[in-house]
Amino acid sequence: MSHTTLAVPAPTRLAPALALAGLVAFADFLFWADPPGLSLALFALAVFAAATWPVRPRAALLRPLLLLVVAALPVVEMVQALSVAFLATGLVLSLVWAHGSLSPGTALSFALALPRRWLAPLNPVRNLRVLRTLPTGTGTIRRQVALWAFPLGGSAIFIALLADANPVLARIFSVEIELGTAFERLLFWGGTALLLAPFLAPLPEAAPLRLRLPAAGLNAGSVTRALVLFNAVIGLQTLTDLSILVAGADLPAGMSFADYAHRGAYPLLATAILAGAFAIAARPFLESNAAVRPMLALWLVQNVILCGAAAMRLDLYIGAYGLTYLRLHALIWMGLVAAGLALGLWQILARRSTPWLLARVSALAVAVLYVCCFLNVAQIIASQNLARPTLDPNYVCDLGPMAAVAWAEAANRPPPSFRLGSCPARHAPVTRGWRDWGFRAWRVRHTLAALEGHA
Numbered sequence: 001m002s003h004t005t006l007a008v009p010a011p012t013r014l015a016p017a018l019a020l021a022g023l024v025a026f027a028d029f030l031f032w033a034d035p036p037g038l039s040l041a042l043f044a045l046a047v048f049a050a051a052t053w054p055v056r057p058r059a060a061l062l063r064p065l066l067l068l069v070v071a072a073l074p075v076v077e078m079v080q081a082l083s084v085a086f087l088a089t090g091l092v093l094s095l096v097w098a099h100g101s102l103s104p105g106t107a108l109s110f111a112l113a114l115p116r117r118w119l120a121p122l123n124p125v126r127n128l129r130v131l132r133t134l135p136t137g138t139g140t141i142r143r144q145v146a147l148w149a150f151p152l153g154g155s156a157i158f159i160a161l162l163a164d165a166n167p168v169l170a171r172i173f174s175v176e177i178e179l180g181t182a183f184e185r186l187l188f189w190g191g192t193a194l195l196l197a198p199f200l201a202p203l204p205e206a207a208p209l210r211l212r213l214p215a216a217g218l219n220a221g222s223v224t225r226a227l228v229l230f231n232a233v234i235g236l237q238t239l240t241d242l243s244i245l246v247a248g249a250d251l252p253a254g255m256s257f258a259d260y261a262h263r264g265a266y267p268l269l270a271t272a273i274l275a276g277a278f279a280i281a282a283r284p285f286l287e288s289n290a291a292v293r294p295m296l297a298l299w300l301v302q303n304v305i306l307c308g309a310a311a312m313r314l315d316l317y318i319g320a321y322g323l324t325y326l327r328l329h330a331l332i333w334m335g336l337v338a339a340g341l342a343l344g345l346w347q348i349l350a351r352r353s354t355p356w357l358l359a360r361v362s363a364l365a366v367a368v369l370y371v372c373c374f375l376n377v378a379q380i381i382a383s384q385n386l387a388r389p390t391l392d393p394n395y396v397c398d399l400g401p402m403a404a405v406a407w408a409e410a411a412n413r414p415p416p417s418f419r420l421g422s423c424p425a426r427h428a429p430v431t432r433g434w435r436d437w438g439f440r441a442w443r444v445r446h447t448l449a450a451l452e453g454h455a
Contacts (some may be wrong), residue, residue, distance in 0.1 A: 019053070038076060269333060283354050
């Protein structure tokens with residue numbers, strides 16, 4: 001891969017400090033006493049602009065900027081942990097790309113250096129060394145103190161004397177300052193400066209990225225024997241699940257379908273994840289024995305079926321007890337794991353490399369998680385639960401305002417008097433201003449207004 005090095009003029013010594021001060025002031029304007037929303041995306045764009053200001057030519061910033069905009073869209077939709085993670089990752093990748101090439105080594109080096117750079121200003125030993133290097137005697141600091149001490153001190157005395165005689169000055173300097181609030185704001189400024197400073201510093205040197213998977217004590221003989229035993233164990237589990245879920249075999253006495261589903265869904269998912277890890281670890285031994293490749297392919301096929309059985313179990317449990325965040329997330333993960341195992345099977349049959357597999361599995365996971373940022377999961381869960389004959393209204397209420405449309409559309413919702421003042425799902429989301437604006441909250445309010453208009 002050819003790397004393009006962009007021209008970055010040497011900035012003045014004050015430029016990073018001025019940029020940092022400007023970003024801290026902008027953060028105070030956006031976030032102090034206001035919940036985050038659209039402001040997060042705007043602030044990320046401001047950080048990108050400040051960090052890439054010296055980069056030339058400007059046209060080289062177009063694609064990194066486009067990457068950042070795509071990464072910021074989930075936050076514009078709704079601020080949540082996943083959308084913030086996409087925004088932070090997109091900011092790091094766009095800065096790395098803007099200063100050179102978007103290589104995994106450079107991005108990883110920058111990400112790994114962030115904790116050390118955040119903690120560096122808090123290191124007392126380092127700070128003492130910096131203080132010792134400051135100019136002394138007739139140096140810069142002492143000279144500036146001598147030049148400004150008398151003018152500033154004298155001005156303060158005159159302002160104090162004239163304040164009573166000048167109503168304008170009296171009003172300006174009569175502002176009451178709450179020490180607690182002032183201290184909290186100073187902490188906010190300091191924390192913001194510490195957080196942002198590494199993004200304005202030069203990028204670290206790219207570390208060579210070498211993919212080394214641990215052997216975990218494996219050898220050709222142990223892999224072959226493990227595949228025989230593992231396939232036998234998983235085969236027994238697969239036959240048992242198929243006989244119950246597909247053929248309709250009876251469960252053991254005293255066990256309901258809900259108990260059967262709950263006891264097996266999550267362990268089967270964990271088993272499938274471990275199966276994928278073992279398949280990657282066994283990849284170097286495919287040519288050691290003619291039986292390894294077909295046995296590994298059988299192993300992956302059985303685990304894809306295992307994921308399907310786990311999903312069927314979880315579906316039974318959801319049918320009995322309703323949908324929750326955890327159960328919906330588990331269904332998504334089951335689909336991801338099954339797709340990853342299928343890609344692993346294709347990798348073996350097509351004789352592809354392990355980096356080929358990891359790149360596609362990672363891309364698939366990122367794509368699925370990115371799409372999930374735009375799903376109103378609260379509304380999905382509320383709609384499913386409100387359609388059930390046995391309703392748990394308290395859980396639906398606790399899903400929050402994003403479930404308000406499902407609540408308004410449901411024919412099976414509780415009476416109007418139920419938790420009138422303490423059911424967030426009954427009320428539209430509240431937006432205080434443009435700073436905390438989110439597209440999902442706007443859609444919910446717009447849909448509720450339309451429903452009320454047709455009522």
